Amino acid sequence: MKRVMLTVAYDGTAYSGFQVQENARTIEGELNKHLSELLLEDIKVIGASRTDAGVHALCNVAVFDTNARMPGEKISYALNQRLPEDIRVRKSKEVEADFHPRRCKSRKTYEYRILNAEFPLPTKRLYTHFTYVPLDIGKMQAAADYLIGEHDYKSFCSIASQAETTVRTIYDLQVEREKEEIVIRVTGNGFLYNMVRIIAGTLMEAGKGRWEPEYMAIILRAKDRASAGPTAPACGLTLTSYEFL
Amino acid sequence: MKRVMLTVAYDGTAYSGFQVQENARTIEGELNKHLSELLLEDIKVIGASRTDAGVHALCNVAVFDTNARMPGEKISYALNQRLPEDIRVRKSKEVEADFHPRRCKSRKTYEYRILNAEFPLPTKRLYTHFTYVPLDIGKMQAAADYLIGEHDYKSFCSIASQAETTVRTIYDLQVEREKEEIVIRVTGNGFLYNMVRIIAGTLMEAGKGRWEPEYMAIILRAKDRASAGPTAPACGLTLTSYEFL
Numbered sequence: 001m002k003r004v005m006l007t008v009a010y011d012g013t014a015y016s017g018f019q020v021q022e023n024a025r026t027i028e029g030e031l032n033k034h035l036s037e038l039l040l041e042d043i044k045v046i047g048a049s050r051t052d053a054g055v056h057a058l059c060n061v062a063v064f065d066t067n068a069r070m071p072g073e074k075i076s077y078a079l080n081q082r083l084p085e086d087i088r089v090r091k092s093k094e095v096e097a098d099f100h101p102r103r104c105k106s107r108k109t110y111e112y113r114i115l116n117a118e119f120p121l122p123t124k125r126l127y128t129h130f131t132y133v134p135l136d137i138g139k140m141q142a143a144a145d146y147l148i149g150e151h152d153y154k155s156f157c158s159i160a161s162q163a164e165t166t167v168r169t170i171y172d173l174q175v176e177r178e179k180e181e182i183v184i185r186v187t188g189n190g191f192l193y194n195m196v197r198i199i200a201g202t203l204m205e206a207g208k209g210r211w212e213p214e215y216m217a218i219i220l221r222a223k224d225r226a227s228a229g230p231t232a233p234a235c236g237l238t239l240t241s242y243e244f245l
Numbered sequence: 246m247k248r249v250m251l252t253v254a255y256d257g258t259a260y261s262g263f264q265v266q267e268n269a270r271t272i273e274g275e276l277n278k279h280l281s282e283l284l285l286e287d288i289k290v291i292g293a294s295r296t297d298a299g300v301h302a303l304c305n306v307a308v309f310d311t312n313a314r315m316p317g318e319k320i321s322y323a324l325n326q327r328l329p330e331d332i333r334v335r336k337s338k339e340v341e342a343d344f345h346p347r348r349c350k351s352r353k354t355y356e357y358r359i360l361n362a363e364f365p366l367p368t369k370r371l372y373t374h375f376t377y378v379p380l381d382i383g384k385m386q387a388a389a390d391y392l393i394g395e396h397d398y399k400s401f402c403s404i405a406s407q408a409e410t411t412v413r414t415i416y417d418l419q420v421e422r423e424k425e426e427i428v429i430r431v432t433g434n435g436f437l438y439n440m441v442r443i444i445a446g447t448l449m450e451a452g453k454g455r456w457e458p459e460y461m462a463i464i465l466r467a468k469d470r471a472s473a474g475p476t477a478p479a480c481g482l483t484l485t486s487y488e489f490l
Contacts, residue, residue, distance in 0.1 A: 086367045121254055122254050123254070125331070
């Protein structure tokens, strides 16, 4: 028996999120199905980040146990022959038998992309959230600065969350313009349910000039989801980096 | 009666090209259908660039004649309410009654994007052509330089073409790296059938080191499609700019 870690990239457009569900296509479901067919065992992966429906990833992580003889590092090549083209395993390797991706300390980066232009661009529609309302990235960055550090992010967490604690650490939170796109890039030790999308929705309110940057301190103190901005749509969100510390 | 010009962006993934065909979804077909329903007339647009199946555009051009009272510049807003989300009209305006986009002198730019990485990225698969073979962009640019200017591009034209002359002018042809993508950006006064895709396929052969850059001169002189490289896949190609001179 060995434990194998996969680094997985996917276009979340066609999936009901990472986590397996009955009667819905999910990333975990596809990995389980194709790994089981490849290795002729009943494989159940453990995912690191259970991304929502429509969210994308460049490098999510999943582990599974197998008795198969195939060397861990070869599994990615064989699995990619079977997976649909909107899921690709970038790397596979053997890890310690007790390695559990959700119980390890980690450092994750998400990007939230906003297409801020007069008209939506069809070729960007699946990977950005479109708004024609002008956004002031200086104000967005000033607001973002209030959220960096260790904080209780209860205001930035959907009520459905079952997290034990809502304290997390954001190491970095940058707002940058790349041509007609605005990129919100956030790195932290973990994120609550919908946290990055609520941060994006809240920073957009600051960018529109509706809320002054200082208002972020009040939102954090309120510890109330209703005080923050809307949850920005899933399509703009991509998990771009996942490191174990 | 007035003539209206549309600037149209589209994701070509789901379409059998620009030009109308029976029993196939096309950009022209969608524009005709939704314009006719909007303006309550039988509208037939004239397209500027009849892009192939799977090719994308940021700014293709189409014109049509209408007796409708709706001001030309308002049509884009009304039409976008009806069009599928993978087609967007960025601008509409009234033009001279004799303006014909294919009979005007023009300057067009296409981009061909290659994802040159170890593994394909699912979120790039619709808008880039993937290859894991390392490409030397210095050699690609040296090869590209032979193609700039006024030349007979018969070797870079699919045999199915019915063009009267195969002489065209390429004003600029640049090969650049943008992170893991290689972008071939070509500007010219017109392009033959599949010409940009054959240029891309040929420059890739130079980038792989199979053909020395100087071989481009031999290909041009041969005036034979068989002498050039393969036609690169449609998904990597986007019409990015269209100017009338």
